[in-house]
Amino acid sequence: MAVLPGNAELAKLFNQGLSDQQIANRYGTTRQAVNLRLQNMGLRRTPEMIVKVNDLVPWNVKSVRDEEGPGHHTAYPLETLKLYLRRRLGDPDMSKRQLADARRFLKRLRKHPALILDYDRSRSTGFFWRERTPEDCALILAWPAHVPKDRPHMDLLEPPPEDFDFDDGRD
Incomplete structure (x- = not known):
């Protein structure tokens, strides 16, 4: 042992x-x-990859249950967005399930290019897909007007190139 x-x-x-x-x-x-x-031992870390991904999420996501309903921090659309971003950043430590979820997110982006992911904390589910508007530019998600777009890796929030794929032989 x-x-x-x-x-x-x-x-x-x-x-x-x-x-x-x-x-x-x-x-x-x-x-x-x-x-x-x-x-x-009391030693915990947030991996750098997770920090980068969380920095790309522009919403103040509800994280606790309140009188209006559950938190949204573990909602499937948010989780798959984060997995998609981790893979786009080249995270080598993703499980097969995580890679499959990231691929599903990519597939949805490709199947419905006119839709973007949006968030409304007053909705019971929080996240929803909606039609892209001119204000959304080329991003794959709705960026709140009050949030500056000066974050590193913003290019990852644009649709991936047509030849981009997650297939790296790890299946």
């Missing part, structure tokens, strides 16, 4: 920026075992 290093060495690897998977590979164990141990 594989054994992880002591807390001091594990913290050192964590602070050097090694991913849970890289640490697991080094010690012949699972990513989940590394993650659990780091959590028990």
